[in-house]
Amino acid sequence: MTAGKRWVLARRPDGVPCTDDFRLEDTTLPGLQDGQALIRVDHISVDPGMRSRLSGDSYAPALDIGATIESAGVGHVIASRSQKLKEGALVWGGFGWQTHLITDGRGVQALDPALYTGKITPTSAIGLFGIPGLTAFFGLLEIGKPRAGNTVLVSSAAGTVGATAGQIAKMKGCTVVGITGSDAKCAYLKEIGFDASINHRTCGDLAAAFRAAAPKGYDIYFDNVGGEMLDAAIVNMRRHGRLVISGQIAEYNAREPRGIRHTLPFITQRLRMEGLVVYDHAVQFDEARRQMAEWVNEGKLTWREEIIEGIEKAPEAFIGLFRGDSFGRRLVRVA
Numbered sequence: 012m013t014a015g016k017r018w019v020l021a022r023r024p025d026g027v028p029c030t031d032d033f034r035l036e037d038t039t040l041p042g043l044q045d046g047q048a049l050i051r052v053d054h055i056s057v058d059p060g061m062r063s064r065l066s067g068d069s070y071a072p073a074l075d076i077g078a079t080i081e082s083a084g085v086g087h088v089i090a091s092r093s094q095k096l097k098e099g100a101l102v103w104g105g106f107g108w109q110t111h112l113i114t115d116g117r118g119v120q121a122l123d124p125a126l127y128t129g130k131i132t133p134t135s136a137i138g139l140f141g142i143p144g145l146t147a148f149f150g151l152l153e154i155g156k157p158r159a160g161n162t163v164l165v166s167s168a169a170g171t172v173g174a175t176a177g178q179i180a181k182m183k184g185c186t187v188v189g190i191t192g193s194d195a196k197c198a199y200l201k202e203i204g205f206d207a208s209i210n211h212r213t214c215g216d217l218a219a220a221f222r223a224a225a226p227k228g229y230d231i232y233f234d235n236v237g238g239e240m241l242d243a244a245i246v247n248m249r250r251h252g253r254l255v256i257s258g259q260i261a262e263y264n265a266r267e268p269r270g271i272r273h274t275l276p277f278i279t280q281r282l283r284m285e286g287l288v289v290y291d292h293a294v295q296f297d298e299a300r301r302q303m304a305e306w307v308n309e310g311k312l313t314w315r316e317e318i319i320e321g322i323e324k325a326p327e328a329f330i331g332l333f334r335g336d337s338f339g340r341r342l343v344r345v346a
């Protein structure tokens with residue numbers, strides 16, 4: 012028997028989530044059966060995309076009331092009766108907000124020591140080399156189709172998805188402008204190679220600020236935010252521009268979506284807008300990880316992590332994403 016803790020969904024949030032929407036429960040896990048392994052979770056993620064599933068169906072079904080909050084996680088196998096997962100192995104998977112879990116090995120992978128070595132840390136398996144980094148990789152390359160000389164605008168650019176998309180665009184020979192919510196985050200974007208940055212909290216009129224940063228307009232808008240920012244980007248797109256819809260964090264807590272107001276530029280500028288679900292590219296994930304590892308080892312790609320201490324803080328860490336108080340990949344250290 013192993014004692015642990017887990018966060019469950021106590022009720023469906025109305026608007027911006029609050030801590031009472033979640034409940035921390037004690038758990039007792041039984042002994043292992045043949046084929047099973049016990050994992051102690053070390054780090055879990057908090058992800059903006061989880062918000063939709065707390066209220067209803069998204070690209071994955073709604074989370075049930077009383078269910079463990081789902082998330083990515085990294086941990087260690089601490090006991091095993093499984094051929095696949097050896098005791099002591101460092102593993103990652105969709106572990107959820109809990110301290111321990113028993114698994115039959117499905118959806119759990121040992122970290123490849125050939126990849127996770129040197130500056131590529133185990134926690135990057137659920138950051139740059141996990142869903143956020145892969146979303147940037149496939150969103151930018153498959154939908155944005157950057158070409159040398161293009162100008163690219165990225166929203167929530169200091170987050171893992173945005174910062175990765177911007178750095179890949181730079182490698183493809185683009186000029187890159189990032190939008191973010193503080194001067195410290197703007198300075199970080201410069202450090203990692205963005206050509207310009209816009210603080211959306213202080214810039215005043217968004218469309219005018221986007222125009223001032225790139226008077227000839229943008230070929231690609233990589234959108235993590237939606238809402239007003241998306242409209243301000245649409246009116247600044249160049250002919251044959253591509254809008255990559257990665258995320259819409261400004262809409263996740265809205266009872267009614269704001270919607271897009273500026274549709275005429277889609278005709279006049281021959282624009283295309285396309286969303287993605289990164290899991291549709293799953294068969295190419297390993298290839299993308301190898302490419303990103305090469306870029307990291309060549310010093311062309313970097314990432315930023317922010318670790319919040321203690322599983323008790325998971326709901327607050329999650330809620331903070333919607334206030335803009337996260338900076339880079341936000342993880343919670345469980346143990």
Ligand SMILES: NC(=O)c1ccc[n+]([C@@H]2O[C@H](COP(=O)([O-])OP(=O)(O)OC[C@H]3O[C@@H](n4cnc5c(N)ncnc54)[C@H](OP(=O)(O)O)[C@@H]3O)[C@@H](O)[C@H]2O)c1
Pocket residue numbers: 058059060142143146167168169170171172173190191192193196235236256257258259260261287288289290332333334335336337338339
């Ligand atoms: N399509 C897919 O398959 C897929 C997969 C993974 C993630 N995503 C999406 O990709 C996006 C980025 O993910 P991420 O993990 O890197 O998270 P992230 O961008 O770090 O998200 C948190 C940040 O979003 C910004 N933000 C929050 N509310 C905002 C608002 N109302 N207006 C403007 N900015 C706001 C804040 O940064 P500032 O301080 O800069 O405002 C905040 O720190 C998310 O929307 C996520 O849902 C999509």
